[in-house]
Amino acid sequence: MPRRAALRRLGWGFWASAAWVVLLVLAAALADLLPLHPYDRTLAGPPQSGPSPAHPFGTDGLGRDMLSRVVYGARVSLGVGIGAVLLGLLIGAPFGLVAGYRGRLTDAVIMSVNDIALAFPALVFALAVVAFAGASMRNVLIVLGVLGVPAWTRLIRGATMAFAGREFVTAARALGARDRRILWREIVPNVALPASSYAFIGMAVAVVAEGGLAFLGLSVQPPTPTWGGLINEGRNIMETAPHVVLAPSLVLFVTVLAFNLVGDRLRALTDVREIGLEPGRRRAALPPLPAAEHDVEPALLQVADLRTHFETARGTVRAVDGVSFALNRGRTLAIVGESGSGKSMLIRSILGLLPAAGVRRGGKVYLEGREIGDLEPEDLREILGTRFAAVFQDPMTALNPVRTIGAQVMEPLRVHLKLTRAAARARAADLLASVGIPDPVRMLKRYPHQLSGGMRQRVTIAMALSCDPDVLFADEPTTALDVTVQDQVLRLIHRQREERDMAMVLVSHDLAVVAQWADEVIVMYGGKVVERGPAAALFEHTRMPYTEALLQAIPALSDPSHKRLRVIQGRPPDLAAPPAGCRFQPRCPYARERCASEEPPLVRAETRDHLYACWYPLGTEAAAAEEAEIIEGTESRGR
Amino acid sequence: MLRVEDLVVEFPAGRGRKVHAVSGVSFDVARGETLGIVGESGCGKSTTARALMQLPRPLSGSVRLDGAELTALGGETLRRTRRRLQMIFQDPISSLNPRRKVRDIVAEGPRLWGLPAAEAEKKVDEMLTAVGLDPGVAAGRRPHEFSGGQCQRICIARALVLEPEVVICDEPVSALDVSVQAQILGLLEDLKERYRLTLVFIAHDLAVVKNVSDRILVMYLGKTCELAPSDALVERPAHPYTRALLASIPGAPVAGAQRYERLTSGEPPSAADPPSGCRFRTRCPRAEARCAAEEPAMRRVGDDQWVACHFPHV
Numbered sequence: 034m035p036r037r038a039a040l041r042r043l044g045w046g047f048w049a050s051a052a053w054v055v056l057l058v059l060a061a062a063l064a065d066l067l068p069l070h071p072y073d074r075t076l077a078g079p080p081q082s083g084p085s086p087a088h089p090f091g092t093d094g095l096g097r098d099m100l101s102r103v104v105y106g107a108r109v110s111l112g113v114g115i116g117a118v119l120l121g122l123l124i125g126a127p128f129g130l131v132a133g134y135r136g137r138l139t140d141a142v143i144m145s146v147n148d149i150a151l152a153f154p155a156l157v158f159a160l161a162v163v164a165f166a167g168a169s170m171r172n173v174l175i176v177l178g179v180l181g182v183p184a185w186t187r188l189i190r191g192a193t194m195a196f197a198g199r200e201f202v203t204a205a206r207a208l209g210a211r212d213r214r215i216l217w218r219e220i221v222p223n224v225a226l227p228a229s230s231y232a233f234i235g236m237a238v239a240v241v242a243e244g245g246l247a248f249l250g251l252s253v254q255p256p257t258p259t260w261g262g263l264i265n266e267g268r269n270i271m272e273t274a275p276h277v278v279l280a281p282s283l284v285l286f287v288t289v290l291a292f293n294l295v296g297d298r299l300r301a302l303t304d305v306r307e308i309g310l311e312p313g314r315r316r317a318a319l320p321p322l323p324a325a326e327h328d329v330e331p332a333l334l335q336v337a338d339l340r341t342h343f344e345t346a347r348g349t350v351r352a353v354d355g356v357s358f359a360l361n362r363g364r365t366l367a368i369v370g371e372s373g374s375g376k377s378m379l380i381r382s383i384l385g386l387l388p389a390a391g392v393r394r395g396g397k398v399y400l401e402g403r404e405i406g407d408l409e410p411e412d413l414r415e416i417l418g419t420r421f422a423a424v425f426q427d428p429m430t431a432l433n434p435v436r437t438i439g440a441q442v443m444e445p446l447r448v449h450l451k452l453t454r455a456a457a458r459a460r461a462a463d464l465l466a467s468v469g470i471p472d473p474v475r476m477l478k479r480y481p482h483q484l485s486g487g488m489r490q491r492v493t494i495a496m497a498l499s500c501d502p503d504v505l506f507a508d509e510p511t512t513a514l515d516v517t518v519q520d521q522v523l524r525l526i527h528r529q530r531e532e533r534d535m536a537m538v539l540v541s542h543d544l545a546v547v548a549q550w551a552d553e554v555i556v557m558y559g560g561k562v563v564e565r566g567p568a569a570a571l572f573e574h575t576r577m578p579y580t581e582a583l584l585q586a587i588p589a590l591s592d593p594s595h596k597r598l599r600v601i602q603g604r605p606p607d608l609a610a611p612p613a614g615c616r617f618q619p620r621c622p623y624a625r626e627r628c629a630s631e632e633p634p635l636v637r638a639e640t641r642d643h644l645y646a647c648w649y650p651l652g653t654e655a656a657a658a659e660e661a662e663i664i665e666g667t668e669s670r671g672r
Numbered sequence: 673m674l675r676v677e678d679l680v681v682e683f684p685a686g687r688g689r690k691v692h693a694v695s696g697v698s699f700d701v702a703r704g705e706t707l708g709i710v711g712e713s714g715c716g717k718s719t720t721a722r723a724l725m726q727l728p729r730p731l732s733g734s735v736r737l738d739g740a741e742l743t744a745l746g747g748e749t750l751r752r753t754r755r756r757l758q759m760i761f762q763d764p765i766s767s768l769n770p771r772r773k774v775r776d777i778v779a780e781g782p783r784l785w786g787l788p789a790a791e792a793e794k795k796v797d798e799m800l801t802a803v804g805l806d807p808g809v810a811a812g813r814r815p816h817e818f819s820g821g822q823c824q825r826i827c828i829a830r831a832l833v834l835e836p837e838v839v840i841c842d843e844p845v846s847a848l849d850v851s852v853q854a855q856i857l858g859l860l861e862d863l864k865e866r867y868r869l870t871l872v873f874i875a876h877d878l879a880v881v882k883n884v885s886d887r888i889l890v891m892y893l894g895k896t897c898e899l900a901p902s903d904a905l906v907e908r909p910a911h912p913y914t915r916a917l918l919a920s921i922p923g924a925p926v927a928g929a930q931r932y933e934r935l936t937s938g939e940p941p942s943a944a945d946p947p948s949g950c951r952f953r954t955r956c957p958r959a960e961a962r963c964a965a966e967e968p969a970m971r972r973v974g975d976d977q978w979v980a981c982h983f984p985h986v
Contacts, residue, residue: 204827207757218772371849488939516876520935592882594885
């Protein structure tokens with residue numbers, strides 16, 4: 034996340050608010066130097082006169098300049114606001130840090146005391162103390178500051194706990210750091226941002242509280258002006274001179290708003306993580322990219338020249354760049370590739386699960402020869418619910434944690450198949466039984482968190498199968514599961530695919546899984562298909578050097594220990610600025626001049642349906658001839 | 673070098689119950705050896721790793737580093753000894769402080785132990801180079817500017833800069849892509865030779881563990897199932913659980929694995945309420961009455977091959 038982008042994301046509202054706060058602080062601090070009328074000089078102008086060039090905010094009942102009084106009033110308001118927050122932070126933060134870091138008994142004691150303090154009726158307490166100890170700025174500041182301590186303790190403790198459990202803290206302890214150093218170096222810098230965001234909101238609260246006290250006459254006493262006091266004074270003459278109330282009210286309102294906005298935007302900064310695909314400028318649907326000429330095949334699912342480009346601040350990211358394939362019933366197509374290869378984005382593009390802003394789409398998707406991109410949104414939704422189904426990597430994100438399994442499995446049955454409640458319940462139990470869940474009727478009443486990861490994934494599979502889909506999309510369905518459970522779940526998916534005569538698109542990074550379960554394989558690299566074909570042909574007669582490199586990078590159980598794996602040098606391409614020619618060329622040991630200048634098209638190998646995109650494919654006559662040429666060079670081939 | 677005996681770790685699970693995370697695990701690691709620990713999630717392998725570091729201390733049992741009993745050491749002595757053991761974590765991004773620069777992250781150890789700034793700086797540059805990063809480019813940046821693989825390299829640099837003797841790698845490659853995984857595994861092997869390290873390598877992927885380990889310890893629900901040299905374990909697995917693990921690896925990775933009994937259903941029971949006797953018996957295809965009544969002890973079944981089972985495949 035580049036710093037500039039982060040600052041830009043704060044938005045103009047933040048900057049306007051920050052400017053207002055800075056202006057106000059400067060004005061209050063430099064009030065004596067500004068060309069203002071003294072705030073307490075009566076008859077500086079005609080009493081109760083409205084705004085004029087000499088008195089921009091008008092004058093009050095005694096003819097005192099309102100602008101001057103508001104600016105001097107800011108001294109009290111901001112002084113109390115900032116001072117109270119700093120005081121609360123100074124007392125509360127150490128308690129919060131210690132409670133959050135130490136945990137256990139320390140935490141229990143500090144938080145119990147804190148909870149009792151929080152239960153105190155704060156404003157009544159403030160009124161009582163100020164009435165008893167005397168109304169002065171110092172007293173108000175101390176009371177409001179101390180009242181803020183429990184909230185600060187709680188906030189800092191929460192933020193500290195979130196970081197104290199992180200591995201970098203364990204790592205620091207392993208290095209031999211003492212607790213104090215860990216708190217100071219590892220935790221405080223991370224807690225600072227959420228704390229500063231809360232500080233601004235806390236200032237807004239303190240400013241309002243001071244205003245309230247002043248309004249009741251329990252803050253700094255006249256003649257020193259305060260905003261709350263000004264509003265109180267103006268109350269009596271509101272009918273003849275409304276500006277006397279309006280001016281301080283408006284300034285108070287804008288100030289509180291500004292503090293809140295600054296705090297809120299700072300908090301957003303801690304919440305959001307950029308993934309690099311955020312739209313550069315907010316624009317609605319972009320015009321689609323043109324699709325290449327293609328024939329519509331009589332397949333169940335056909336994808337033709339599919340493209341998904343993200344318009345980001347860094348430029349166009351070509352996440353999916355011209356992918357085509359056709360898939361028939363009863364077949365499993367696997368899409369393999371590393372992170373960033375576009376494999377998951379391809380699935381999302383087919384299913385139409387892309388963000389609306391900043392995306393340019395291209396290409397066509399056909400279901401039994403009918404283009405689904407042309408359909409009305411309602412018809413499309415019908416297809417997504419019934420004919421296409423999807424299972425994702427993390428079952429917990431697919432399941433609603435506060436609804437029972439039964440309610441969630443029954444929902445598609447009731448919505449799409451219009452079953453009655455009883456029929457849906459019976460069907461749901463059957464579905465759960467079919468995915469190997471023991472005691473399905475009882476399972477319907479349970480919640481997702483009561484299930485193990487493998488069981489949850491079985492439930493999401495049951496949900497996906499509920500409306501008898503034609504194509505099942507499985508995006509890394511077993512990556513989060515243990516190997517023995519993975520085996521069970523893959524067997525289950527495979528059996529269901531056969532029984533229901535579905536087609537399946539399986540996205541996986543695990544080549545062993547793919548080799549065992551797929552009929553056809555697509556290898557993706559940098560958003561493009563680099564090799565595609567029947568699984569056996571592709572794995573046995575690999576043509577594309579990237580596929581070969583991937584296969585050799587995986588440790589095999591049959592290899593002896595300490596065998597060095599093939600290492601692919603370099604990093605995957607930046608899809609905002611992909612290399613010229615073949616996208617794998619900068620990392621390819623066989624690359625030559627042509628690879629960097631011309632992009633290799635997908636061409637057919639001898640085996641039917643086996644395609645690859647490489648100028649110098651492995652294991653071919655051409656390569657052998659070329660190999661003879663370079664054999665005197667320093668490079669030698671693995672094959 | 674490292675000798676672990678009867679390690680026990682338990683966590684409170686609320687309402688007076690306890691999670692028996694690790695229950696009596698024993699092993700030793702010779703100088704320069706790599707011991708692999710393999711098992712499924714919840715088997716206690718990561719808890720074992722942390723217990724070795726005394727983060728937190730185990731409930732009972734002994735961890736000796738070069739004869740020094742770590743569990744008996746007091747705060748300050750332990751802090752001094754701990755630097756001889758370092759750790760690499762699974763999530764490279766979460767194990768780097770997002771607010772610190774790479775230079776400060778790697779220099780933390782040397783600074784803690786009082787190395788002068790200039791020397792620490794030199795050491796950091798040397799270490800970053802050793803893990804394959806360009807110090808000139810990398811040192812001034814923050815972790816989020818790096819990919820997962822590069823972050824793991826930074827973690828390795830941080831762990832090795834104190835010149836530890838034993839490095840505990842807790843799933844160091846499971847969050848990485850295969851090509852990056854190969855890079856990190858290669859790097860670990862290089863550094864192991866260069867700095868003469870002793871490694872404890874924990875992972876759930878048996879093939880990865882076998883690739884780097886001399887011996888492998890198989891864990892299930894807080895207990896040891898089998899401990900054997902890597903080749904023997906893969907070629908002649910004696911424990912039914914080891915065989916089931918091999919059988920569930922997709923494809924036919926080793927000869928004979930196809931015939932092994934796989935686990936058709938069921939998942940590990942809860943560690944809060946482990947089965948009596950042998951903890952694997954509820955899923956074991958060979959389980960008999962004796963397995964419920966009597967807990968199997970570790971016994972030798974072959975050359976340096978140990979198994980905790982009443983009815984091992986030998």
